[in-house]
Amino acid sequence: MGTPEFAVKALAELVASGHDIVCVYSQPPAPKGRGQVLSPSPVHTFAQSLGLEVRTPKSMKAPEAIAEFQALDIDACIVVAYGQILKKEVLDYPPLGCFNLHASLLPRWRGAAPIQRAIMAGDSHTGVEVMRMSEGLDEGAIILTGREEITFEDTAQTLHDKLALLGASLLPVALAAIERGAAAGQAQVGEPTYAKKITPEEARIDWNRPARDLDFHIRGLSPFPGAWCMLQTPKGEQRLKVLMSRVTDEVSGEMPGTRLLGGLKIATGEGVIELVRVQREGKAAQDAADFLNGGLLNPGDRLL
Template identity: 40%
Template sequence: MNNHSLKIVFAGTPDFAAVALQAILEAGHQVMAVYCQPDRPSGRGKKLVAGPVKKLAEEKGLPVEQPLNFKETSDIKRLSDYQADLMVVVAYGLLLPQSVLDTPKYGCLNIHGSLLPRWRGAAPIQRAIENGDSETGITIMQMDKGLDTGNMLLKVSCPIDKQETGSSLHDKLAQLGGQAINQYLATYSPEFCGEVQDDSLANYAHKLSKQEAQIDWSKDASDIERKVRALNAWPVCFTHAGNKRIRVWQVELTDNHSTNAAGSVIAMSKHGIEVVCGDQKTLLLKELQPDGSKRMDAVALLNSRKDWFIENPVLGQHD
């Protein structure tokens, strides 16, 4: 099989997917059409804004399809008309029904941001950091009706650095995803069935929420530190000094201990704001962002708002 003769329909919406689409195009594959989520309202004016995949597809002159879902028979017929050999799906944002999975000649492939079956679901990148995993990676998977349950066709690993954030790991895996799909397509054979996942090893990576970003100072210092890194750059962890809400972009573990209550501010210096955690170990708050202000280092915040922490020596307590 001449693998550059494969007819591919691509489905994805955010920048993670756009990187993969760019890689597929650069490798010379035939992309018959691009599917992405409908444009969403954004900004103060709530104007409809196209996602990164749609913008790239339009730049390349590719047909763009944006069905709300695939419940209409006309949507399935439209997909069928492209006569695709494969559909490559990356962060599309919609659980595809069996009718879609069965439409391309050889089915649908997914580029998934974890070493399956470790993290299935919406936020595998962030959950890997939050749970202290030492590595993650990309899995190319044959899609089935389950959520990230299909056979694994190719796995490429990526170490998780101790300073890794959700944002930095996202970017690394986006690049790796593009490389992995091209590696797989280069030797594609429809007869290759891959490896069945061991369901007993699977964990569900729940979708991120703004509510979970509030720091619980009763947790261990290492747990809080990982969460801050995992939720950077969205939704970003936060705490309160009295009624002042402060986003926490960067923290640092210390070797110090304190018997003060969890959330207590015990030192303020050029190194940061030192806060006690539930295991009596302390964290240094290094980069912060008060509501309505830009990101700044702790020293800059203390220069203008040190009184916040003098008046509210225990963080997280607010009306």
Template identity: 45%
Template sequence: MKIIFAGTPDFSVAPLQALLDSEHDVIAVYTQPDRPAGRGRKLTASPVKQLALEHDLPVYQPLSLRDEAAQAEVAALNADVMVVVAYGLILPKAVLEMPKLGCLNIHASLLPRWRGAAPIQRSIQSGDAETGITIMQMDVGLDTGDMLYKIATPISADDSSQTLHDRLMDMGAQAIIDTLADLPNLQKKAEGQDESLVTYAEKLSKAEAEIDWTKPASELQRAVQAYNPWPVAFCNFQDKPLRIWSSRVIEASTDATPGTVLAVEKDGVQVQTGDGVLCLTQVQPAGKKAMAAYDFAQARQLQGQLLQ
């Protein structure tokens, strides 16, 4: 098939590579315009653009696909199908209808659960037992299209958003290859989404990553894992932010004020929560690199102090 690929971040790279390694012909790549990045704020190509240029693929970076000139470029490519993975631009109805077999989206959840921007993080934060990849026939709604193919994976107690992201990225790559191999048949059997089961994965914000020690330890643990690697869970210690990269729940009960450091052990710093104890294992003080929580505590006489 002649394929237009549309994607931008790291999550899109493995599916593009899988298509390049397949029998299909990637005829063009669409990605977000270059953005300032790093300390120097230099214009930086997206991970997808970098891979596309390595393979001498034509790269298109419109600010929008709503204007006629951009739509004419898509139409001129005369693609069989467009594969979309975390592209970041809305595809209007005219564009959705241009490829002969339409536009397919690789979505990182088991739809209709977790439509929207942050399905990986929200699945961890909510304590879901599993998540997966859905290949969807795109329509004009937000992740509302008919489902063509699904594959699931359990969410382990040790999964962070980073580890789950990496696993789902590889699963998405395999899923799109499997879907394309049987696309006309899968389209005939397409399954509509049950609107009564819809949940929305709202975009992440830095503000929501602030720890509220009155919440249960199990909920805070899921937050730490969901916000790793961004925006990273944090609390405040001596009026400075303390980022929390990893932690674990300890089965214990005290009547101490939530946020109180109960003990400093080599395997972590134990903090009272609204229900149970959270043991911080890796933290990052302001202006410093991440370190073992035990090392952070050593120079600060942390036991008995209050994290806020």
């Protein structure tokens, strides 16, 4: 059971390691692009390319969806970013159990946006864990853990890609232990934190924050949904996404949000941040030098 690109690597590894995939579940096709054409999920598309059966129920809570699941002849169920809550009748059906691959070091960052939240919080490490699923949100016993450093060059996308590969590599090892009956797991230890979904308003950049916090914020939201601010243009205000940044060792007495001399450097509430890659509304992403060539933000101008 999986939906986004993160889960494709997991499915590919399970197939490559020789497991018999009885059925693949994914979220229903959703409108995409300017034409809002119904398009299957990445997992759906990949599974079909392998000739696997794909099911896309609107709700796994529906009695008919549960009954169809329970009619499958399966040993175990692997869940990777599926996007639906599974009821007890589903979790209890597979003889060996249901197992989830989650992109954090639990109990830190339970929930929907663990990769983004880890960078936004300034965590130095994160990871992936295979856990035995329970009815609670990401509360199950941990079967296997892989750790990954978060660097100052990481964005949500680069960290996503590293964790997708790491997580996929754990699944065959975890399933081997599960088949041997050696996967009781360890209870999660520590105070849980929750990775709630990112809202558009939360993604707005507050230049009054310290430069380091803003760098975490920008990289943690790149490329999607993208940290943003407002740019004053001759045609009025326009939204500007910031996709990559770095903290400088400079100081400034300018008002937060003011562009300084020397590149696309912006004064903040504490320190100076350099914007490396940006994207104007309706335009392609640009490196800072190309953006500045447009003359839309001169030294002394402010981002809002």
